[in-house]
Structure formats: structure tokens, C-alpha cells
Amino acid sequence: MKRNPGLRLVPPPAASDAGQDEPPFTEEELRDAAALRETLPRGGDALVASLQAAYRPAHLAADDLDAILARALGDGDAPPTRLESEAATRLRAELDHGGDLEGEAALLGDLRAAHRPAALSPARNEELIAGALASARRAPTSLSRFRRALPATMAALTGVVALAAGFALLLQTREFAPPQAMAPASEAAAVAPAALIRSRSTEDLFDPTQKFEIGGSSARIDRIASARSSDLRRNRFAAWGVQ
């Protein structure tokens, strides 16, 4: 049997080499891991707490079990669990502390401020005034030129738009105007004339072989007026350019 020189047997990695293909941890990753490790006992992170509970569930106190069961059975007045009591204690402490609340407690902070606003300390007041004055002094250097140019720019742009709109309307008007309204007299003469019905004898409205009857005047004027009314209608349409 002839051996293929392009193939060779690759031995499996040794158990001691497992994980060696991963790059080494950076300094930053190590710092983050150390910081996380320190926060674990305090239980501040909900995800970490969930992972810990799943990996290593803590002992459930009998009171907590009774409270959870009672709540599951619909008892709204069931006593709080241990965790709820601890969360309530933390919230009370933060409220008593009087600082800015964060996270879910921020809403309570806002409600408290709206219901009973805390007095502003003179030092904080001076700090706010100084900050406002500083920003007011800074603003003109960056915004004054823009603010000065904005009205003129807006006026100019609006004027240009108005000019364009007016010009478009003017063109449109000329487009819809009758030919003689926009063309000089010589050009108007070249325009195909409208065929208006001329005034003419009414003889063709009557039978030439029948003489006019005495007493038939009203019937004759009826026929004449009716015929010329039709002619006038046609003339109006012709004048308006309607075929």
C-alpha cells in the first residue's frame, strides 16, 4: 500500500492543554471581575442574585414560605417576605437620607420633592446661580452670531420661496389664459379663430312653402328665441374654447 504524502495523522489535544486556545485575561477584565466579586455579597445586582439562587439556592425561611403560599392563594394581606422587608428598609433609609434617589426609587424621590420640596441650602443656591451666569456669559460667544443671522436668513428664505411660488403661479396663469390674453396682436391673429355663430335671418327656422299665419306671432317668436338661445349657448362654449 502506497502512503499519501499529503496526509498525516493529527493527534488529539491533551487534557492538560484544554482552554489553552483562549487568550489570556486582560487587566481590565481582571479588574471588572474583582469588582463584581466584591459586590456579590451585597446582592445589588438582580441578575447575579438570580444566578446565585439558581446555582446555590438559599434556605427558605418558614415565614417566607407561608407568606408566598398565602399570596399565591389570593391573600392580599399576607405578610412580606424577608427580601421585601429588607428592600423596604433600604428604601426607608434612602428616603430618610434625603439625597437623590436612583433606579426604581427615583420616582418616589420625585413624588416626595413634589409633595414636600426640600429647602435649598444657601451654598447650593449660590452654586446654581454661578453656573447659570457662567453659561449665560459663554452663550453669546457661540450663539450670538447664529441668533443674529437666523431672522435674516428666515426672512430671505421665505422671500425666495414666495418669489418662486408667485412666479410659478404667474406661469401657470399664463398657461391657462386664453391665447389672446398672452400673445401680441399679430400672434393672436395667427391663432385659430373660434367659430362663433353669427347673427342672421331667422328665415331658415320656418317652412318656406308656408306663409306666416296671422295670429302666429307668438309661435314664431318662441321658435326664434329658442333657436338663438341654443346659438348663444354654443357661442359661449366656443368663446371659452370648449369644442
Add this chain to the structure above:
Amino acid sequence: MRRLARSALIAIVAASSFGLGACTNRQIDSESTAPAASAPAKAATTIARAPCACAGEVVVDPALLAFLSKARAAHHQADLAEDEKDTKRAIAALTQITSGPLPGGVPPPAEVAEVIADARARLADLESSAGDLDAALREIDAGLAYAVTPTHFRGHLFEIKGIVLERRIAALKEKGDGKGAERVKGEAISAFNEAIEIQNKVIEAALPGAVDAGALPPR
């Protein structure tokens, strides 16, 4: 901020006035072309402005139709008056046609002339039946001035003239004026002959192929 609002307001006013100007121009143009023109004068102006192959000639316009409508109403007024045997009121109604303003200048349009001629023929008939024969003949003469070409209207006027003269003959006979009656009789015959002659011309003009009835062989 106030200066900004003021500038924006000025720009908006300028834009509005410019656009309004353009719209106004368009409205003026549309007034001369829109079918919604309601006043007869406006419509007449529209028709008069339109380029016409018949330049220099009178076209059918609202003024002409107003006159025809007026004549129609007057004739029907006269009908109602005649139904009530009120000849005087019938004459007054028809006089509105002959005494009012005429459209189309001088000479009047053919329709106007013919309608006046017909109205005067009816007036002549009414006045002669009421006994005013001179007034009737004046109406005939005035009507003939409007119907100068051989038309039914001119022929009708001569026919009425003959009837008026017949009434005069009767009146003269009633007065015992035989000679006068004979003289007027000749005038009446002459008027009827003229009417017949005109009607023949009308038929010949309308029917170029018409032949003389006397030339037809007997059946």
C-alpha cells in the same frame, strides 16, 4: 426671540402679498375665461373678445337674446290681453318691443329687424281691428323699413297691409264712400299681389329646384 418673530412675521406678510398678487392676476384672467360668468355683460364681453372667423360681423350674444326674450314675453302678454278682448293692452304690450333699446347697433341684426317687423305687423292688425287704420298703416310702413329683403316677414307685412286696407274699404263703404272704397280696393289688391310675389321669391330662394306651377303638365 422677539426680533426673530418680527422678522418671520414680515416675511410671511411679504410672501402672502406676493402670492395674493399672483392669485389676483389669475382671478382676473379666470373671470374672462371661466364658464361661471353670470352677468350678460360679462358673457357678452367674453364672446366679443374671442377671436372670430366672422370678424366685423355681429354674433349671437346675450344682448341679442335679451331682446328676443323681451319680444317673446311681450307677444305672450299680448296673447293674454287678446284672450280678454283687451286690444288696447295687447297693443301696449307689443309697443314695448318697438320702442325699447335695440341691440347690435345700426343697422340692427337680422333677427332684431325681423322680430320688429313681425311685431309691427301684429300691431298693425290690432290697431286696424280697433279702428285706428292710419296708425296701422304707419306700423306697416315702419315694419317694411326693417324688412327690406324678400322674406316671410316682408311678405307678411304686405299681407297685413292688404287686410288693413280691406278694413278701410269696409269703413269707407259704411260711410257711403264708394269711390274711396274702390281706390283703396286697388291698393289692397296691390298689397296682396306684393305679398304673393314675395312669398314666391322666398320659395325660390329656399328651393332652387322649384319649378313654376303653371309649367307643370296636368295630371
